[in-house]
Amino acid sequence: MNATQFPRRLVALAAALLIAAPVTPAQTALAPAHVPNLPSLGDTSREALSPITERKLGEEIMRDIRFDHDYLDDPPIIEYLNALGNTLVTARPGARGEANYDYFFFCVRDPMLNAFALPGGFIGVHSGLLLAAQTESELASVLSHEIGHVAQRHIARQLGEQKTDALIPLAAMILAALAAKNNPDAAMGVMMGGQGVAIQRQLNFGRDAEREADRIGFQIMGAAGYETNGMVAFFQRLQSATRNYSDLVPAYLQSHPLTTERIADIQARIREQPYRQRVDALDFFLVRARARVLQDTSSKGLAETEEFLRNQLEQPSRHQIASAQYGMAILALKRRDYAGAQTWLDKAAATIHRPPAAGAFSSPLPKGIADSVLAYTSLEIKVDQEDKPAIIAQAIREGEAAHAKFPLSRGIVWQYADALIKGGKPEQAERFLRDQLQMYRSEPELQDLLAQAYSKMGKIALQHIALAESYALLGGTQAALDQLELARKSRDASFYEQAVIDAREREWQAKRREAMGEKGKDKGAGFAVTGSVKATTVQEEQEPVDPSCRGMLANSPRCADGRFGTPRATPWSQAPAAGTTPRR
Template identity: 55%
Template sequence: RHIARMLGQQKQDALMPLAALILAALASKAGPGAAIGVFMGGQGLAIQRQIYFTREAEREADGVGFQITAAAGFDTSGMVAFFQRLQAATKVYSDLTPPSLMSHPLTSERIADIQARIRETPYRQRIDGIEFHLVRARARVLQDDSTQGRLDARSAFESQLTLQSRQQQAAAQYGLALLALKNRALSDASAWLAKARATMKPVAGAVFSTGQSASDGAAMFASMALDIALAPGQSPALAAPTLKQAEQSYQQFPLSRGITRQYAQAMIASGMLDAASVFLREQVQLYREEPKLHELLAETYAAQGKLTLQHIALAESYVIKGAVSAAVDQLAIARKAPDASFYDLALIDARERELLTRQREEKKEKKEK
C-alpha cells in the first residue's frame, strides 16, 4: 500500500517543479536572483513532501509492527528496548541531522508512540519457554568472543545461578557449558550441561497454571551434547558412540536443522562417507538454501577423493551466499580436476553459463542505478 500511495504522491509532486519553473520565469522580471530562489524553493518543497511522506509511512509501519508483535504473543515492550538501543547507537549521527530532513521519525518520538500504545493494550501474563532463556544465554556468549566478553558472560551467568527460577538457572548452566566448550574445556562443558538437564527435569506433582505442557529444552540440550562430542580434541574412539548419539537425536528431533547437520558431521567423523554423501544429497534437495549443507557435502567428497564434486558443492555454497564470482572460480577448478567425467563437465558448463549470465545482469543493474 505504501508503494501505491508513494506513486500517487509522486504524480502530484511532479507538478511542483513545473509550477516552480513557470513562477521562476515570471519572477525573472524582478531579477535572476528571484527566479533562482523561486525555482529552488519549488524543488525543495517537492523533496520535503517526499521526506514527510516517507516519515509518515515509517510511523505507520511501526504501528503495524506493534500489532504483529502483539498478535504473535511477544512482549511489545521489547520494541521500546530495541528503539532505546537504536537511539544509543545512532546518537552521534542523529544529533547532527535536522529533524525536518530525516526520512524516519525521531527515535524518541517512536519510543513515546510505542509506550502510548502499550498503555492502551490490556495486560496479558506471558510465560517464557526455556528455549527463550537458552537462546538468550547462547547469544550472550556468541555476541562477544573476546576474552573480556567471555569473562563478562561468565560473571552474568554466575549471578543468574542465584535466581530462584529453574529456567534461569538452567539457562545459566547452559551458558557456562557453552563457555567451557569455547575454551575447549570439554569435561567442564559436559558437567555443566548435565547440571542444566538435571535442573529442567520434570518436578513430581508440579502444576502449570497455563494448562500447557512445560518444555524441557531437550532439543537444544541434545544439540549442545553433540557439539561437545564433535569438538576438536575428542578421542577418535568416541566417533562410534557419537554417531549413535547423533542418530538418536536426529530421530527424536528430525526437524532440527542443527541436529541434522550434526548427524552428517558425525557420519563424516566416523568414516561413513558413502552414507553421509547420500544423506547430504537428500538434505540438499529438501533445503536448497542452506550453504552449510553444501559445505558438508564438499567435505565428504574431499574425504572420498572426489575433487570435481567437491568443488561443484563449494560453488553451490558460494552461490547461496551471494558470492557468484567465487562460485565461478570453484567451477573452473572443478573443470580442471583429474576425475571430471563427461557428465560432470556438461553440468559445470551449464551451471557456469547460468552464473555468468547472472553476473552480467547484476553488473548491468548496478550501472543503471
C-alpha cells in the same frame, strides 16, 4: 575499529531508509478488505518498488551482511528468532503484506538496543536487544513492530520514489557501510551526492510510519497470544537506552520518533484489551544465555559473562538456573573445556526435565525448541573433538537420534553430517546430504559438507562441483567458475559430470554478466564513495573462503580464531524451524 561500529553503521543506514517512508497523516486509509484491521498509510502499490525487485535488493544486502563477523551466525539463535517471528507472522492475516513476504529474522553482534528491517522481509535484531528483553512478549513486540514496517511496505515506497537509475546506488550505499568497517574515516563517505540530505529531509515522515507499525505490531502480537503490555515495557526501556547512547547515534537518526505519544497510544489500546498472562518458554532463556556468551568472546568479555552467570545460578527460579547452567556450558565450550561444557549441559538438562514435585519447582515450564537446542549443543561439544574417535562415534549415534526427533533442525543436520565425515563414514554422509539437498537446495553448508565427503572418498571432480555450488549460493560467481574449471580438469570427471559443469558454467556466466551490468548502472548513476571503501559485492572481492571453515563448521578450533558466529549465507526463510509448524 570497534567491533560494534559496523552493525551500528549498517543499522543507521537501514533505519534511515525505514524511517524515510513517504507517508503523511492525510493519506491514512482503511486497510483493504482482505486484511482486516490493518491500517494503511496511502496506496502501498503506487510508485512503490516492485516486490521482486525489493526482494532481490534485500538478498543482495543480506549476502554481504553474512560475510561480516558481526553477523551472529548461530543455528539455535537463528532457529529461535525465525520460530518466534513466523509464529507472529502466521497469527495475523495480512502480516505478509500485499507482497506476500517470506520473512527471515537474524541477529547481529552489537550491545546497543536496536532492531531494523531491510528491503524484502529481512529483519535484524541486535544481540543487545535480545539480552535486554526481559520477557518473550517484549521481544515479540519489537519483531511485531518491524513486521508492521515490512507488511506496509514502508521501505519499498521510499525506494520506489527514487529514480530507477538511483536504485542500485541506494543498495550500494548500504554495501559500502559493510566495507567501511576497514576504514573508519570513510564512514560518512557512503552518502552519495545529495542522498543523505534527502534522507534527512524525509525523517519528518517517519512518525506516521512508526505509529502505523505500532498499531499493526500490537494487533499481531495480540493475535499470537503475547502480552501486549510487553510493547510498552520495552519501548520505555528503548527510550531510556536511546538517551544513554545518544552520543553514538548518527545525527540523522537522533530524531528517531520514539515518543511518549506513541507509548501513550499503546497504553490506551492495552486498556481496551482483556488482561492476558503468558508464561515464557525455556527456549527464550536458553537462547539469551547463548547470546550473552557469543556477544563478546574476548577474554574480558567471557570473564564478565561468567560472573553474571554465576550470580544467576543463585536465583530461585528454574528458568534462571537452567539458562545460567546452559550459558556456563557454552562458556566452557568457547574455552574448549569440553568436559566442563558437557557437565554444565547435563546439569541444565536435569534442571529442565526435573518433575515439578521434585525440589522447589512448582510447575513445568513450556519448552518451545529447548530440547532441540540442548540436542544441538550436545552434538556441538562432541563434534568439535575430532581427534577423539570414541567421542565422534558417540556423536554419530546422538546425531542420528537427534535428527530423527528434530528433523527440521538445520543445525542438527549439519552437526550429524560433520560427525559422519569425521567418523570415517563419508559414503553415509554423502547419502544423507544428498537426501537433505532434495529439500534444502539453497544451503551452502550442505554443499560444503558434501565437498568434504567427496574429498574423503577421492571423488575430486564432484568435490569441486560441490564447492562451486556453495560459492554460487554465497554470491561468489567467479570463485564458483574457478571451481568448475578445476572440476573439468579432474581426471575422474565423467561424461555426466562434464555436462553438469557446462550447464552450470553457462548459467553462472550469464549471472556474472548481469551483475556486471548492474555495476555499470552504479557508475552511470554517479555513485561516489570517499576514502578506500569498496562498494562492490564483498564476495567477489575476497579470496575464496576455506569451505571447512565456513558457517557452522567454523566453530572448530582449526578455523580462524575459533570464534562462534563466522558468517553464513543460508537462506533460512526456506527452512522450517526446529520443532515448530510455521514455515520460515
